[in-house]
Amino acid sequence: MRIGLDVFGAERLYDGDHRGLLDLAAEADRRGIDLITTSDHLGFSREAHEERVRANGFPFELEHPWLDPMSLLSAVAAVTERVELGVYVLVAPLRPALLLAKQIATLDVLSRGRTRIGMGVGWQQAEYEAAGIPFERRFGRLEETVAACRELWGPPPASFTGTGFAFSDFYSLPRPVRSRVPVIFGMAPSKRNFDRIARVGDGWTAxxxxxxxxxxxxxxLRxxxxEQGRDPASAEVQIMLPAIDDGSGxxxxxxxxxxxxxxxELGVDSALVRPSALAIGADDVDAFLTWAVGLGGNA
Structure with a gap:
């Protein structure tokens, strides 16, 4: 099983210095962690944030800084050699397909083929409204976005017609190093959603x-x-390992x-751990990484 480190919020281990995330990623790479991820939001309305805290226990403050994931992962690519790079999860419909395809292809080239991106639709209508994008069609837009990216990542020229955008005889280089960049969808488990994954994605993140x-x-999912004529064993499953308190803090x-x-044992392919969700400090990072690597049997 692949073991991933979600570095979102881990700057708290470094007195709020975001450069510490790069030090953490580099050390995780050296120690044998398989995947580095981060999380995504473009912003929040105060009302939507307060409701999310009330209804879902959203753990992040309204003024918590959310680094752009593609920019952060590019920096991580520069300080790592082998670890794969991803997002848990990118709110993909907020990005134009052409721009997103270029960003992911660029990351894959700079990392020499280490990109695997988690994508979803998010939950915040205000975020879509601020971006001028319809909230109601977010699932269809996600599927179209991935299909358009696949076309742009293939041999040129590319042609695609979506809702509100189209390109024909179009060249957008560089192409990713991988013949197929893995795209893992983060969405609620349902027949309809899993059909979407089976059509254009590579797996599901729970x-x-x-x-x-x-x-x-x-x-x-399998x-x-x-049903879509794909090997059921190829459907990847990723989880965020829940933090468990020992009862004494x-x-x-x-x-x-x-x-x-x-x-x-259930067939999960990747398990992510988010250190910022754990009651650990900077002095605990070494022991934490030893433990995390051991989860995958690589210690």
């Missing part, structure tokens, strides 16, 4: 709320791949490791 139904969701690392073992 949210913590999806964990109780993980086994049946994986079965449904069935949808088979610390982290129950044994319980989290047991959770990772259960996920592996």
């Amino acid at each position: 949210a913590p709320a999806d964990m109780p139904r993980l086994a049946e969701s994986i079965t449904l 069935n949808c791949f088979e 610390g982290v129950d690392f044994d319980a989290m490791a047991a959770s990772a073992d259960q996920a592996r």
Whole structure:
């Protein structure tokens, strides 16, 4: 099982210095972590943020800084050699397909083929309104965006007709190093959503709320791949490993490791850990990385 480190918010381990994220990524790369990810939002309205905190326990303050993920990952690419690079998850419909395809291809070239991107539609209508993009068509726009990116990443010239955009006999280089950049969708488990993944994506990333139904969701995902004529075993599954408190304000690392073992047995391909969600400090990073690498059996 691939073990990933989601560095979003980890600047708190470095007194708020975002450059510390690069030091963390570089050390994780050296130690054997398989994947580095970060998270995405372009911004929040105060009302939407307050409602998300009330209804879903959203853990980030309104004024928390959200670095642009593609910019951050490009910086991470420059200080790492082998670790894969991704987003958990990019709100892709907020980006023009042509621009997004260029950004991802550029990251893949700079990292020599280490890109795998998580994409989703987000939850905040105000974010779409601020970007001037219809919230109602976000799922269809996501599918179109990925299909357009696939076309642009293939042999030129590219041609595609979407809703509100089109290109024909179009050249956009460089192409990614990988023949197929993996795109993992973050969305609620349902037949309709998994059909979308099976049409244009490569797998599914589960949210913590999806964990109780993980086994049946994986079965449904693989069935949808088979219905689309794709190898069901090729459907990737990624999770964010839930943080578990030890009851005294610390982290129950044994319980989290047991959770990772259960996920592996269910067929999960990648497990992410977000250190900023754990009760650890800068002095704990070395021991934390040793533990995290061990989750994948690579220690």
